[in-house]
Amino acid sequence: MVSFTCNICGAANDVEHFASEPATCACGSNVRLRALIYLLSVELFGRSLPLPAFPRMKAIRGLGMSDKDCYNALLAEKFDYTNTFYDREPRLDFTQPHPELAGHFDFILSADVLEHIAPPVEHALAEAHRMLKPHGFLGVTVYCHPSGILREHYPTLHEFRIVPLGGRDVLINRRPDGTLEIRDDLVFHGGTGATLEMREYGAAPLRAQLLDAGFREVDFLTTDIPEIGVLFDHDTSQPLIARNREYTFDHCAGHQLVDAWQSAELRAREAAECADLLATRIRLAASSRWLRLGRSLGIGPRFE
Numbered sequence: 001m002v003s004f005t006c007n008i009c010g011a012a013n014d015v016e017h018f019a020s021e022p023a024t025c026a027c028g029s030n031v032r033l034r035a036l037i038y039l040l041s042v043e044l045f046g047r048s049l050p051l052p053a054f055p056r057m058k059a060i061r062g063l064g065m066s067d068k069d070c071y072n073a074l075l076a077e078k079f080d081y082t083n084t085f086y087d088r089e090p091r092l093d094f095t096q097p098h099p100e101l102a103g104h105f106d107f108i109l110s111a112d113v114l115e116h117i118a119p120p121v122e123h124a125l126a127e128a129h130r131m132l133k134p135h136g137f138l139g140v141t142v143y144c145h146p147s148g149i150l151r152e153h154y155p156t157l158h159e160f161r162i163v164p165l166g167g168r169d170v171l172i173n174r175r176p177d178g179t180l181e182i183r184d185d186l187v188f189h190g191g192t193g194a195t196l197e198m199r200e201y202g203a204a205p206l207r208a209q210l211l212d213a214g215f216r217e218v219d220f221l222t223t224d225i226p227e228i229g230v231l232f233d234h235d236t237s238q239p240l241i242a243r244n245r246e247y248t249f250d251h252c253a254g255h256q257l258v259d260a261w262q263s264a265e266l267r268a269r270e271a272a273e274c275a276d277l278l279a280t281r282i283r284l285a286a287s288s289r290w291l292r293l294g295r296s297l298g299i300g301p302r303f304e
């Protein structure tokens with residue numbers, strides 16, 4: 001039995017059969033998602049905070065690639081954050097250039113998406129890198145095979161369609177040289193269409209691709225954090241952060257943090273003054289002759 005507090009919703013859980021992939025909290029979080037939010041917290045704030053306790057800082061700009069329901073609404077509450085999708089609105093195709101978004105984001109999250117991006121995935125990684133501020137970072141979860149080998153299933157994918165044929169889907173591809181390829185060994189992750197597995201990663205080739213995309217550091221989370229339900233089990237898919245340099249708050253976020261701290265101080269002072277005033281009133285009231293009389297008769301307010 002593993003007892004942990006989910007760092008996405010704050011719920012306390014006791015889980016008997018603990019595996020990395022299936023949801024192990026009622027909010028829908030699994031090991032990889034809790035690890036991703038842990039990495040986000042440590043990267044932004046230097047400590048592990050549960051998502052509901054993140055400070056509200058709208059100066060921090062974040063972007064999600066098909067982020068999951070269990071955390072995207074909270075991220076939108078805390079930050080200037082937009083979740084995007086490949087196949088529905090708000091739509092964003094990372095394989096295409098978006099010069100208007102260059103240097104725009106503090107963080108981009110990609111949870112179990114990189115294996116589904118049509119080749120060459122390198123374009124999407126380079127685009128994500130371009131969209132980040134110089135101190136911004138990319139948080140990734142993706143399944144990595146223990147063999148450590150990258151298997152690109154459709155290396156010559158060019159113009160393609162997935163069509164149903166005789167009760168199962170087939171992929172028809174016109175390669176760049178004009179020849180046709182038909183494949184029926186398709187693997188989907190819980191759906192059809194965009195959930196087609198395009199590749200299977202190994203950890204070392206993934207790191208190499210991120211470095212090639214322009215990131216200077218790639219840090220995999222390799223240690224278990226049992227108190228928040230991050231136990232990697234047999235899963236070799238340790239989440240990672242790819243960054244250029246250590247995260248720092250820019251000017252605007254720094255000011256917002258000072259404002260938040262000042263108003264928290266003010267609230268604390270007001271609360272303390274309020275408590276003092278109340279204590280004085282209670283002392284005065286408790287010593288009142290009329291109240292003493294009331295108490296002896298079993299009526300009136302009680303302060304003890």
Ligand SMILES: [Zn+2]
Pocket residue numbers: 006007008009010011025026027028029
């Ligand atoms: Zn939860």
